[in-house]
Amino acid sequence: MSKPFLALTGAVLLLALGACRDDDAAAPEVVRPVKAIKLGDASVLQQRWFPGRARAAREVELAFRVAGPLIAFPVKVGDRIAAGDVLARIDPATFQAEVDRIAANVNRAQASLRNARLQLQRQEALYRKGHVAKAALDRYIAAEGENSAEVRSQQANLQRARLDLGYTTITAPFAGVVVATYVETFEEVREKQRILRLLDPTRIEMVVNIPESMISLAPRVKEVVVIFDAFANVEITGTIKEIGAEASETTRTYPVTVAMAQPDGIDILPGMAGRVTSKTVIGPVGSGREVEVPLSATFGGAGGASLVWVIDEGTMRVMQRVVTTGDLTNRGILVTDGLEAGEWVVTAGVNSLKDGQKIRILEN
Numbered sequence: 001m002s003k004p005f006l007a008l009t010g011a012v013l014l015l016a017l018g019a020c021r022d023d024d025a026a027a028p029e030v031v032r033p034v035k036a037i038k039l040g041d042a043s044v045l046q047q048r049w050f051p052g053r054a055r056a057a058r059e060v061e062l063a064f065r066v067a068g069p070l071i072a073f074p075v076k077v078g079d080r081i082a083a084g085d086v087l088a089r090i091d092p093a094t095f096q097a098e099v100d101r102i103a104a105n106v107n108r109a110q111a112s113l114r115n116a117r118l119q120l121q122r123q124e125a126l127y128r129k130g131h132v133a134k135a136a137l138d139r140y141i142a143a144e145g146e147n148s149a150e151v152r153s154q155q156a157n158l159q160r161a162r163l164d165l166g167y168t169t170i171t172a173p174f175a176g177v178v179v180a181t182y183v184e185t186f187e188e189v190r191e192k193q194r195i196l197r198l199l200d201p202t203r204i205e206m207v208v209n210i211p212e213s214m215i216s217l218a219p220r221v222k223e224v225v226v227i228f229d230a231f232a233n234v235e236i237t238g239t240i241k242e243i244g245a246e247a248s249e250t251t252r253t254y255p256v257t258v259a260m261a262q263p264d265g266i267d268i269l270p271g272m273a274g275r276v277t278s279k280t281v282i283g284p285v286g287s288g289r290e291v292e293v294p295l296s297a298t299f300g301g302a303g304g305a306s307l308v309w310v311i312d313e314g315t316m317r318v319m320q321r322v323v324t325t326g327d328l329t330n331r332g333i334l335v336t337d338g339l340e341a342g343e344w345v346v347t348a349g350v351n352s353l354k355d356g357q358k359i360r361i362l363e364n
Helices: 003-026 044-047 095-129 134-166 217-221
Strands: 032-038 050-063 068-072 086-090 170-171 177-182 194-211 221-228 236-243 253-261 273-283 289-291 307-313 317-326 331-336 344-348 359-361
Touching: 050 253, 050 307, 194 217, 194 273, 217 221, 217 236, 217 317, 221 253, 253 331
Parallel strands: 032 359
Antiparallel strands: 032 344, 050 194, 050 273, 068 086, 086 170, 177 194, 194 253, 221 236, 221 273, 236 253, 289 331, 307 317, 307 344, 317 331
16 A cells, blocks of 8 residues: 555544544533422412312212101202201101100110119118028119119110201201202112212312422412412412322322412302412521422432532532431421522432533423
8 A cells, every 4th residue: 555545544534533523622511401499489489370270168068877768858059058057858757756766765764773773772771680681682783783774775775866866857067059969859868878069169279289399388378379260360369278298199299279268259169270379478498507408309429428409590500519408398308507598409310410510490
């Protein structure tokens, strides 16, 4: 092979290698998307709307505790009911007869007890005079005890029979609206069979699902704004009633129950779709340097140290930081030292990052 040919081949290879180096130098930096949370800053919830559906704060399905023919059913769907109103009644005749029968048994048992006590008193007097043996006296004592037990048994039966008689009537446990009925008058109903559904429309609730990365901020929300699709121009103020302690296994979100009063001029009905955002928030989570983070934000380092990735908002790069962890909470873990309220911390994908890596925060 000639020397000019080898020289030419070498030149081509050098040019190719130089081009590769230029391409590597020009390759853009990979920006990794991550999920993150701003510690203790509940105002981030004011930037998000969470969907949900309305439900009544109090809703109950009513049923009889006894069976029988339905002889009165004076309500229909849509009726407004006051607390204590009679909603349904089954024929009480059989139950009244049972009450009367057992009441008679109680009277007979009480009469027998009175007679047994008189007999015992006479036998005790004779025993004290030495005219009756102790064994004979013991038989009268036992008879008095048996009659006393029979009275108590019959009285308990009478109490149960009176309860069953009372169960032949269903009354409204609270003021509300009948929203469903399941039987007709004169129908034979079974014990625990659904009769009607009653709800209280004066208080409305909505359950929304909050991401795991934001749930630690929910206790800092003082008031929320609710807007229903059917009344898009009406803002309703509500409060957080309950924060779920367990995340959904599929969505990793926590259920948060929002409560509100029924607004004037419109009727919010169960099932109406709407959305919620925070209106006013109070100070940062924790006291001093103590903050709460999702458990997924922490990972182990050398020597058993607990680490988190902190985001520099100016450069959008992550920095590894050693923290001191405290107790577990229902929604994460307390960090007692190493973090400050207002800092951004990565909450997902912590094991795939490297120090100084550029990131982009995903919306939750």
